[in-house]
Amino acid sequence: MKVLKFGGTSVGSVENMTNVKNIINDGEKKIVVLSAMSGTTNQLVAIGQDIEAGNSAAAVEKVTTLHETYKVTVDNLLQNGDLNASVKAYVANVFSFLESCASKTFCVNLENQIVAQGELLSTYMFNAFLNQEGVSSTLLPALDFMRIDENKEPDIAYIKENFKKVFEATPDSEIYITQGFICLDTEDQISNLQRGGSDYTATIIGAAFLAEEVQIWTDIDGMHNNDPRHVENTHPISNLSFDEAAELAYFGAKILHPQTVTPVRADNIPVRLKNTMEPSAHGTLISSVTAGDGIKAIAAKDGITAIKIKSARMLQAHGFLKKVFEIFETYKTSIDMITTSEVAVSLTIDDDSNLEPILAELDKIATIEVDKNQSIVCLVGHEVVNHDDTFRLFKILQDVKIRMISYGGSQNNISLLIDSKDKINTLQKLNTYLFELVTP
Numbered sequence: 001m002k003v004l005k006f007g008g009t010s011v012g013s014v015e016n017m018t019n020v021k022n023i024i025n026d027g028e029k030k031i032v033v034l035s036a037m038s039g040t041t042n043q044l045v046a047i048g049q050d051i052e053a054g055n056s057a058a059a060v061e062k063v064t065t066l067h068e069t070y071k072v073t074v075d076n077l078l079q080n081g082d083l084n085a086s087v088k089a090y091v092a093n094v095f096s097f098l099e100s101c102a103s104k105t106f107c108v109n110l111e112n113q114i115v116a117q118g119e120l121l122s123t124y125m126f127n128a129f130l131n132q133e134g135v136s137s138t139l140l141p142a143l144d145f146m147r148i149d150e151n152k153e154p155d156i157a158y159i160k161e162n163f164k165k166v167f168e169a170t171p172d173s174e175i176y177i178t179q180g181f182i183c184l185d186t187e188d189q190i191s192n193l194q195r196g197g198s199d200y201t202a203t204i205i206g207a208a209f210l211a212e213e214v215q216i217w218t219d220i221d222g223m224h225n226n227d228p229r230h231v232e233n234t235h236p237i238s239n240l241s242f243d244e245a246a247e248l249a250y251f252g253a254k255i256l257h258p259q260t261v262t263p264v265r266a267d268n269i270p271v272r273l274k275n276t277m278e279p280s281a282h283g284t285l286i287s288s289v290t291a292g293d294g295i296k297a298i299a300a301k302d303g304i305t306a307i308k309i310k311s312a313r314m315l316q317a318h319g320f321l322k323k324v325f326e327i328f329e330t331y332k333t334s335i336d337m338i339t340t341s342e343v344a345v346s347l348t349i350d351d352d353s354n355l356e357p358i359l360a361e362l363d364k365i366a367t368i369e370v371d372k373n374q375s376i377v378c379l380v381g382h383e384v385v386n387h388d389d390t391f392r393l394f395k396i397l398q399d400v401k402i403r404m405i406s407y408g409g410s411q412n413n414i415s416l417l418i419d420s421k422d423k424i425n426t427l428q429k430l431n432t433y434l435f436e437l438v439t440p
């Protein structure tokens, strides 16, 4: 059995929901994971922000506007009178809950309940649509089986056991619809797998019952060799290894949640990226097979903070780096890139929520310089470090100021740290030097 995940755009309009219905209605039993309709999660996050800022009038206004768009969608989607009425009643219930949130005190639990409504809405509506179209489907509530542990990692044993229970309770269905992104935490409160987390839901479920394949259906024909939002002349990559896909996802290729391949790689479950609007396109197959050496793709991750730690104590001394790493460990902050010289070490973090106490500790042992608004540009491909054409990368030095380079840490990844304002220019130049010019 396969797991098919459809993202926000794929369920973002009646036309696209019809495409999804046609893709899944092939007589095979399958699990279908849905995201919220595109734009909804952003609106729900904005409603939470209004509540946090104490602006309940603005929150109510956003709730009302969003409700209006849902009423129109339900009318366009469901012509069957009974289904239309029952779905409208469900939708009205969700929006009256959201309105009631506007006058509550903000807390993370409240925010999580608010953002969870997007997936609850899309799955309820889509399941009713399938029923209207005569397709046999069952809604499996993700909150009955999807749970994260105290480290916010999926609780695989719990998920396996509970997924089996809910799945086996309705053995005769052909299509099982469930919500991506949302889950419970250890206190049984609603939580989520972070933005873009529906991809992760799909591979967690795929791993839970050893699916034959996980398919991620989106609005583009697979993983491209560069960010198509910023660079012209990108092209889809037909095959990626788990390692290559994991690096690209972690370093910012938005098409995949950073953790997408983690649950499935050990069991060698392939992940196929497909285009809902063009189902016949090959897309990208992510598997244990490595196809070819050299640079395959470039991705960029924003919101990086660089910290330079300079100390004469480093000179011919040992143990300094240990002290530095312990400080980051204490504040549960992971380090992405690192470069060293005899008297200084530069490193990057993508989570600066504990930056102040980290800097206060570092300040006791060294002189510190901090640069915010940095981006990591990451070049990925099997044996990229050893490939003959990789030298072309260094032509970039004539165009952009590079703050750090990580080369050789892994055979499959070269990372550059640049100021975020140079990101688009860097991605474009790298595209030209690495993929477009035949001779350097």
Ligand SMILES: Nc1ncnc2c1ncn2[C@@H]1O[C@H](COP(=O)(O)OP(=O)(O)O)[C@@H](O)[C@H]1O
Pocket (backbone or CB within 6 Å): 006, 007, 008, 009, 010, 035, 038, 196, 217, 218, 219, 220, 222, 223, 224, 225, 226, 227, 228, 229, 252, 253, 254, 255, 256, 299
């Ligand atoms: N390297 C890349 N390859 C393909 N798409 C990319 C890449 N980098 C960024 N994207 C963007 O990712 C988008 C798809 O991801 P996302 O918006 O999360 O889709 P969905 O809503 O279907 O989950 C594409 O429309 C594209 O603009």
Ligand SMILES: N[C@@H](CC(=O)OP(=O)(O)O)C(=O)O
Pocket (backbone or CB within 6 Å): 006, 007, 008, 009, 035, 036, 038, 041, 042, 118, 180, 181, 194, 195, 196, 197, 198, 199
């Ligand atoms: N709706 C969530 C989860 C998700 O995965 O969305 P999408 O598949 O549209 O990226 C979000 O917007 O983050």
